[in-house]
Amino acid sequence: MNGEGIGKVDGKTYFIPNALIGEDVEFEVDQDRQNYAFATLTNINSFSKERVTPPCPYFYECGGCNLQHMKYSHQLYFKSLLVKKTLKKIADIDLDVLPTQPSRQFKYRNKSSFNVDNKNLGFYIKGSNDIVSIEYCMLMNDDINKVFSIFKDYLHSLDEDKSCLIKHLVVRAIAHQILVGLIIKSDFDCSAFYTLLENNFSKIGLYKIINNRRDSVVLSGKTIHVSGIKEIVINNFNLTYSVDLLGFHQTNIEIQDIIYQKVLDLIKPNSVVVNGFSGEGLLSGILASKAKHVYGIEISSASHKSAEKLKRDNNIDNLTNILGDFFVKIDPLLTSVDTLILDPSKKGCGKEIMNKIIGVKNIVYISCNPIALAKDLRYLTKYYIIDYIEPYDMFPNTNSVETLVHLKLKKEK
Ligand SMILES: C[S@@+](CC[C@H](N)C(=O)[O-])C[C@H]1O[C@@H](n2cnc3c(N)ncnc32)[C@H](O)[C@@H]1O
The missing domain is CATH 3.40.50.150 (Vaccinia Virus protein VP39)
Known part of the structure; x- marks a missing residue:
């Protein structure tokens, strides 16, 4: 039900991520329970015709996607x-x-929250709090990936006493209007980051959010508008409305x-x-x-x-x-x-x-x-x-x- 392959051997059920219906596979058991077990796929002896090579190079490590190994038409069938x-x-x-x-199938997301661990930037590895370091994400729209790449250069240019203060990079980009948030443990001057952004985008705004929490809540804390636009203005269904960085939007x-x-x-x-x-x-x-x-x-x-x-x-x-x-x-x-x-x-x-x-x-x-x-x-x-x-x-x-x-x-x- 989570997209993993489910197989039975001698009456026992095995949950095997990345295996597809109809495939003959080999696996190693990770967690063994009385009636079922979680396992890791080690070899595929016969491939499903619905299998594709995941286009994203980070797919097998990154926790963001779990169906990229299925043809898109099969993903749709699977969801129904x-x-x-x-x-x-x-x-x-x-x-x-x-x-x-x-x-x-790709570039559909208008918002993302990337994790930062000193000079490491990306998403969490499947089932872990460690970060898989990425160059781009295929689910994000082009503006988000461009901000990501600019931020990566900025992060690498910082001294460690500053880079270790940054916890997350949050970006919302709709209709080429972009809001960026740096979630930081304590305040520091990040105007050089805004200058880099301003050189690349005509409608961009930067916020700092000071958040020293240890839990998974990202968008919480004292919010400081650094520079640029404060909200994104959208025209849709004959309505004009604005979206900020922190509020819910599809x-x-x-x-x-x-x-x-x-x-x-x-x-x-x-x-x-x-x-x-x-x-x-x-x-x-x-x-x-x-x-x-x-x-x-x-x-x-x-x-x-x-x-x-x-x-x-x-x-x-x-x-x-x-x-x-x-x-x-x-x-x-x-x-x-x-x-x-x-x-x-x-x-x-x-x-x-x-x-x-x-x-x-x-x-x-x-x-x-x-x-x-x-x-x-x-x-x-x-x-x-x-x-x-x-x-x-x-x-x-x-x-x-x-x-x-x-x-x-x-x-x-
Ligand atoms: C899935 S979102 C849907 C938002 C909106 N319909 C849309 O399309 O963007 C669910 C919404 O329900 C609100 N909500 C949760 N519990 C509620 C309750 N008991 N009474 C009223 N609203 C509630 C949440 O704050 C959230 O905005």
Whole structure:
């Protein structure tokens, strides 16, 4: 289910990363349990026709991707199968799942966080906190790779007392507007880095984030704007909105736009829509162009603030952004809503929320986690029929999949 090959020998199950279905392989066991074991692939005796040589030279070491050894068409097949099997296993839902909508396979990411360890720069090695030192990443767009390369030269030019202060390099690049963040243990003058960036890009901004935490939280701490632009301004779906370095924004805009267009097509003109888990409010703004009224519910005050700015900047008067917990804020809207959009975080909605929303005529559920989706659908399908299930390849070359499910009420509660 994580993209590894799964095989059985004498009734025991072996999980073997980088092995594919139908291959005859040799392996060494790393962790042996009673009924299953984790193993490392050592030799392939017969190759699957779906196997390709991973184009990225770091694939076998780097923890970023786990499906690059599969043909892209097979990655898409694998993701639809993953959703189908998860729904069957957890929710006993045995329905056709549409083919996974493809993305461009590489250069789709508009944001990255690279790890720095003194002069070493890259991503973590699979299953380790050590860094695999890279020259570029094939998933990032060209602007991110260019910033990465400039930063690498800068890092190597620094004395060790400064380079050892840098923990991460964060880059967000959309429409040739670039925000760069240096996450550092304590403050130092990094204006020379900005000069290098300025010589290469016309719209660029640099931030320092002072963060001495030992845990994995990257974007936290005192934030200092060094120079250049402060935010990225985007025009999309006839809306203008801004994105900063720290806030949430979808990393694959091509797939984001396909999903948002699909949701727009699913709502009826002049209907009342509740956009639950609405984030920075872009989808709410898009839906307001067709709906009678849209209510967006979001718990993060930073995201709510961005959603209010998007509403103001675009003069949208049929949109209400509500700050708070969906579980509480949905109550007064339940009698008037025609379509409810659910786009929760990885853990899904949970039974309490599901129980509350039974009775809403149309539900569009967008999920980034097939297991959580299956748990929620197990409950919802007592009252709803599934119109269709469509996966989207938001993160090519990884085992992540985004899924949209359209549900229609079959009977009153
Ligand atoms: C997967 S993101 C979706 C964001 C948005 N729909 C988009 O397309 O960008 C999930 C969002 O749910 C919000 N959230 C998490 N728990 C929540 C809750 N109990 N009530 C309301 N919003 C919540 C998070 O802050 C986050 O913005």
